[in-house]
Amino acid sequence: MTLPPSDDFGSIPIVDIRPLFDARDHEGALRVAHNIRKAAVEVGFFYIANHNVPADLVRAAYMCAKYFFRLPDEIKNSIAINGAHRGYVAFKQTVLEGARIADLKESFNFAYPFTPEHPEVLAGKPLVGLNQWLPNEATWRSILEDYYQHVFEAGQRVLEGIALSLDLKRDYFRSMYKHPLVRARLLHYPPQPPEAAAGQYGAAPHTDFGCITILWQDEVGGLQVRNRSGEWVPAPYIDGTFVVNIGDMLARWSNDLFVSTPHRVVNASGQERFSIPVFYDPDFDTTVECLPNCATADMPPKYDPIVAGDYITAKYDASYSYRQKKPAA
Ligand SMILES: O=C(O)CCC(=O)C(=O)O
Numbered sequence: 001m002t003l004p005p006s007d008d009f010g011s012i013p014i015v016d017i018r019p020l021f022d023a024r025d026h027e028g029a030l031r032v033a034h035n036i037r038k039a040a041v042e043v044g045f046f047y048i049a050n051h052n053v054p055a056d057l058v059r060a061a062y063m064c065a066k067y068f069f070r071l072p073d074e075i076k077n078s079i080a081i082n083g084a085h086r087g088y089v090a091f092k093q094t095v096l097e098g099a100r101i102a103d104l105k106e107s108f109n110f111a112y113p114f115t116p117e118h119p120e121v122l123a124g125k126p127l128v129g130l131n132q133w134l135p136n137e138a139t140w141r142s143i144l145e146d147y148y149q150h151v152f153e154a155g156q157r158v159l160e161g162i163a164l165s166l167d168l169k170r171d172y173f174r175s176m177y178k179h180p181l182v183r184a185r186l187l188h189y190p191p192q193p194p195e196a197a198a199g200q201y202g203a204a205p206h207t208d209f210g211c212i213t214i215l216w217q218d219e220v221g222g223l224q225v226r227n228r229s230g231e232w233v234p235a236p237y238i239d240g241t242f243v244v245n246i247g248d249m250l251a252r253w254s255n256d257l258f259v260s261t262p263h264r265v266v267n268a269s270g271q272e273r274f275s276i277p278v279f280y281d282p283d284f285d286t287t288v289e290c291l292p293n294c295a296t297a298d299m300p301p302k303y304d305p306i307v308a309g310d311y312i313t314a315k316y317d318a319s320y321s322y323r324q325k326k327p328a329a
């Protein structure tokens with residue numbers, strides 16, 4: 001039997017981020033930063049505990065997901081995905097780059113609450129626009145908006161940990177999240193039928209596009225993360241936590257110091273599964289170029305500067321049939 005290289009991972013670490021919520025606990029914050037750095041460099045994935053998003057609110061958002069996906073198709077399709085990628089994406093519309101078969105999932109997408117008069121909206125930037133909510137469902141909407149706001153706050157703390165882990169000022173990323181491309185998604189994976197074709201996934205193997213992703217998942221399980229030996233390591237539900245992972249854009253931003261690790265969802269449980277990823281990306285116009293302290297004499301900056309919104313838009317255009325001219329397979 002060959003053992004994996006000793007630096008390879010067999011599970012996903014848990015980082016208690018509570019010290020990041022106490023401005024006086026500088027020592028604690030540095031400890032968290034150290035743990036985040038280790039996980040971001042070696043695994044690309046970590047759980048966060050003590051994230052300050054109330055358990056009741058998480059539960060309520062889960063119920064909102066269940067409620068929405070049980071509605072008739074006609075109602076879901078009445079708020080079909082718009083050009084700003086907000087609204088309902090039906091089955092068979094998500095074909096991740098490199099996958100042959102569409103993912104077995106449907107989703108509802110919402111994001112930063114822009115108003116029609118916001119300069120970013122008036123400028124017509126891609127992925128920037130108005131959310132679509134079900135009419136006459138004010139409570140459903142307000143729970144999801146509240147969830148978005150709380151996860152946004154948790155994400156700010158995680159970014160503070162990442163900044164400290166790179167010896168940057170704690171608030172280094174804050175000014176880049178004024179009207180951000182932070183996007184939330186309710187996901188519904190029906191049980192994968194036993195006779196499903198090889199290559200049928202809930203979510204085909206992929207890396208996330210952006211900066212970080214903050215994911216809540218239900219207890220059903222099915223998320224798997226690929227280690228460097230090519231083994232699929234389970235990332236099971238752990239009560240009271242979110243799963244955080246590094247996306248392609250942060251890997252690039254960090255000059256590949258941090259890794260964007262492939263992952264997939266295989267829902268072989270026989271039950272339906274729900275999850276809520278929040279793709280935690282900065283303002284459209286953020287310049288993404290090698291972060292301070294990420295280049296060395298041996299490892300000079302590898303990548304040209306890019307605009308965050310352009311980078312993410314290009315990835316979306318490649319992955320969603322509704323954004324392409326040709327119909328989905
Ligand atoms: O549903 C999950 O657990 C993961 C979803 C995911 O990886 C994604 O939407 O990028």
Ligand SMILES: [Fe+2]
Binds near residue numbers: 263
């Ligand atoms: Fe993902």
